[in-house]
Amino acid sequence: MAERPLSNQEVARIFSDIADLLDIKGENRYRIMAYRRAAETIENLGRDLYTYWQEGHLQELPHIGQAIAEKIDEIFRTGRLGYLERLEAEYPRQLIELLRVPDLGPRRVRTLYERLGITTIEELEKAAREGRLRDLPGFGPKVEENILRALETVRRQKDRVLLSVAWEQASALLEALRATAGSALVRAEMAGSLRRRRATIGDIDLLAASPVPEQVIEVFCRLPQVAEVLLAGSTKASVQLHTGQQADLRVVEPRRWGTALQYFTGSKAHNIHLRELALEKGFSLSEYSLKREDGTEILCAEEEEVYQRLGLRWIPPELREDAGEIEAALEDSLPKLVRLEEIRGDLHMHTTWSDGRLSVEQMVQAARAHGYEYIVITDHSPGLGIVGGLDVERLQKQRAEILTVNAKYDDITVLQGAEVEIRADGTLAYPDEVLALLDVVIASLHTGLRQPREQVTKRLLAAIHNPHVHIVGHPTGRLLLRREGADLDMEAILKAAAETGTALEINASPERLDLDPVYVRQALEMGCLLVVNTDAHHADDLDNMRYGVWQARRGWAEAEDILNTRPLEALLAYFRGDGG
């Protein structure tokens, strides 16, 4: 057996690579789709695939049947997969990279390899420049030219960006579009992964309804945010913004808004499943309409109608990942997802006592503007590489200040907590008698994140088992697009959190969004409770709460799963251990 069992992501990658290679090979498309679906199942799993394997439950997972279960078994037993190795002997794995080039799909990649022996982007570019592509079957002068041009864009292609970045840009675009297009625009919204609130975003997808699409397209292309128009037709435009982001706009007839919004929101897997369901019910679903078998159309101006016609409740976009939401909608057991307005307080924020930018009182003012009933000031303990972690003496002084500020306002309660460092050796940066004085204790990892799984898991478990610790802050320590989180045994973490009643934080800071929604869902199934906190270091950061709530929703969380939707007394009773 391999030293360390492969992660879900690594196994998913194997099956997605198999799918790509089979595609290049020209295999049966449904077999290819089966591997892709299996890969997606594994990627979105909230538990280690390894655990399912150990328990012999692999085939209970959707899209994993006997053949793929046997391959997973081989992977975990031997650390290798003979099937993939044989496939790679026919078609090198490098070819998968070529699929990323626009206009290059499996057929053309195969032709490139078999006719010219091309396996890399560099070889592709050289051949294109030398005019050796145009005579290949399935190519031509135009395709050759397009590929050369596409290689430019592949190079300057922006990577994914944080949800917050894309969301702010999209909001600004929508606002500008509405202000400029006037009555030509009936409505406009975000679609795609942005509407599903994924933590990172590729392109910005927008949808508009208008009786005069050309006018809306024209206005869109002239917005001040637009740097370059990549493509503009009568109902569709793609532009590059000055920020480097690509934004796509589609314009549809208002009476087809519902089907269009449903379609452009995705995810692809959700849509495919929904269309399969439509077929079972005798409809053919597209972005334009629901079509009966006799060819007559049912137009849906609202998204709710699309789902309703298929016998489903409307499914919130955050759930549309084909992760059981369609089945839940069928039996009317969709969760009643938590809403931003239900958050009563923020339990994690910093002030100038440590690395925050504002004083206690300034943060309180900002929190009052949010209408919060309570907040907890949680500055850093010492032991972190941050100057100004509070030693015990300063912690006492801060307590006096918090009490003074608290006495000043009767519309909000200000509590003292701390974000206590879980040190590399697994101990906490404050002794228990100090922790006991605090209203709320958050324990967080900031260092030693790259320790081996067993070691870093043990540290976190020790914190969870400390009776003075109420919350585990940003559990994995990941920084989106920059740094992987710690290699935690999440199964053990969630189990311990459920047993001890320690809450897990969904950190709403856009670069964290940690706990990740797939684990949120698993945590809830295991009986954990959660909190959503901003970890604010400035007044503006309090606005990040929405991102945290969105991720909670993506994890199927309801208000009752989130402790800081509770009134203060109930919250404190829970933390004292005599409630909840």
Added chain:
DNA sequence: GCCGTTTTCGGCCCGACTGTTTTCAGTCG
């Protein structure tokens, strides 16, 4: 290769665009 209140076999999402394969395959979302 997976899946099943029509099925353990015969299905498996839909539509647009593009270039070239002159009736459609390949790619994309």
